[in-house]
Amino acid sequence: MKAKVQWLDNSRFVGTAESGHTVVMDGDKQSAASPMEMVLMAAGSCASVDVVSILKKARQQVSAVEVELSAERADAVPAVFVRMHLKFIVSGIDISEKHVERAVNLSAEKYCSVSIMLGKSVDVSHSFEVRQAEF
Template sequence: MKIFLKRLNDAYHFETKNERGDIVHLDNKSEENPQGGSPMDLLLRGIAGCSSIDVVMILKKQKIELEDLQVEVDGFREEGAVPNVFKKIHLNFMLKGDLAPQKALRAVELSMDKYCSVAKMLEKAAEISYEVNVNGEPVK
């Protein structure tokens, strides 16, 4: 895996490109008009995407098709610390469709505890928690 980065302006706007040519823009969140996500923002997007891919894959193997899957991620950083890393990350998985709540919960558990590479990397630095809701109802 290789990523290429190119500076696009005289400030902090960068373009990153992978070997397939997919482009993601980066910028400094403190800029007045940022033109991309911050690197820390992309970490949270990464854990949401990685775990969502796992959840969909696990449910598809069980022949369960989702109507919708959304994930809200909150990252909490230690104020004033340098470096200012995430200390806690919380994900809220919201699934819709004809599926048993326990199957949804198990799919999320498998992703977060076993399969999601991003979660496994980030858990070395941050406490990661999650909750699961199916059709608007929390799953315990």
């Protein structure tokens, strides 16, 4: 896997992935997410991909998956993450809590490369909530 990051101006940079997709990052958070916010969102999106895939394979009628992310950073430089929590909110028709719990655990323990990698130095925790879909 390869990527490049180019300075645009001030504290803004554009990252280009090997796939050709781009993302703007702003160290000052003025016009885009900061690099640390991107790491947090990457953990959430990686885990969400797993949870959706696992629930679909379990034939759950999922209509929405959202993950609320929170993180605490060290008070010193470098201000690395010390704690991160991912709360999954899964909506659908007759969603089984056991299936959601299994999907979240499999993502956390086996599949999500981002949160597993971060877990080597960050206290990463997970929770979930199941909601009946509204039509």
